Amino acid sequence: MxxxxxxxxxxxxxxxxxxxxxxxxSGTPSYAAPGAHGPNGEHLDAPAQAGANSGSVPSFEARSEAFELVGRLQGGELSILINRFATNEPVLNATVEVETGNLKAPAKFHADMGDYAIDDANMLKALAAPGDHPMVVTVLAGNDSDLLDGTLTVAGAVLDDHGHSHDDGHAHGPSxxxxxxxxxxxxxxxxxxxxxxxxxxxxxxxxxxx
The missing domain is CATH 1.10.287 (Helix Hairpins)
Known part of the structure; x- marks a missing residue:
């Protein structure tokens, strides 16, 4: 040879x-569901939050004595999964409202996915801007109600449901x-x-x- x-x-x-x-x-990062538990029953919210903020999908988490949730800004909507904090049971068919800055919008429940989605155009446009966005989520489930607050951190451009980026430069070049x-x-x-x-x-x- x-x-x-x-x-x-x-x-x-x-x-x-x-x-x-x-x-x-080119692979996409994965995230833990809200209230995911480890082998000893501990909540995995903190590691999930760290991964969410460093990944390409802007996310936030919030918890109270009654509920815990994780929200993700992707696919042209803000999707929120909610669990009961004590039992990790999914909260379904609840009344959910999201507030950020001077904007407020109700979240629609998706029975097929078990999540709550915000598709309000004004709120999504505001959340797509890079920076920290304080979030307040009101949850009313049966006789239980609570306010949960967190911070959605957007590091760069956010993709809408058409795959277009919403950064200041509107870059459309190859990845x-x-x-x-x-x-x-x-x-x-x-x-x-x-x-x-x-x-x-x-x-x-x-x-x-x-």
Whole structure:
């Protein structure tokens, strides 16, 4: 095996490794449900909050003696999941209202998903702006009612239900993952071209010998 073949083998290994890295980087983060419990029954809200604030989906959490919730700003709405704090039981068909700044809107209950959604255009536009947004959520479930407050932190652009970003610059350029994929495709084409050259040279030598 000559040096060129060794180089091509190493080159292709690097391409495979880089391709795997792109797949890992393009994955989406996962979040714990509100009131998720660990093996010893402890609430996992704090770790979930840290992951939510560092991920690409703006999220917030809030809790009281009666309820706990997690809200996520994605898909063109603010989606909120609510559980009872003591039992981790989902709170369904409750009356929920969300307030931020001078805006207030009722949340619609989705029976299929078990969540409450805010689709008020003015509120969503305000929440999409980068920064910290104080949130106050009123929950009325049967004979129980409570106010829960938290902070929605938006680090950058928020995608609506059409996949468009709502940052100040309205950037619509290709993502970093797309550029990486294109670069890998070019490198693969170059590797394929050089991989064929020894074979072509060998064929030419045989023709000369004849």
């Amino acid at each position: 000559n040096l060129l073949n060794l180089f091509l083998i190493g080159y292709r290994s690097i391409l495979l490794g880089a391709g795997f890295a792109v797949l890992v980087l 970093r993952t797309v550029w990486l994929a294109l670069a890998l495709a070019v490198l693969a084409a170059v590797g394929w071209f050089f991989g064929r050259r020894p074979k072509a040279a060998g064929t030419s030598s045989k023709g000369d010998a004849l």
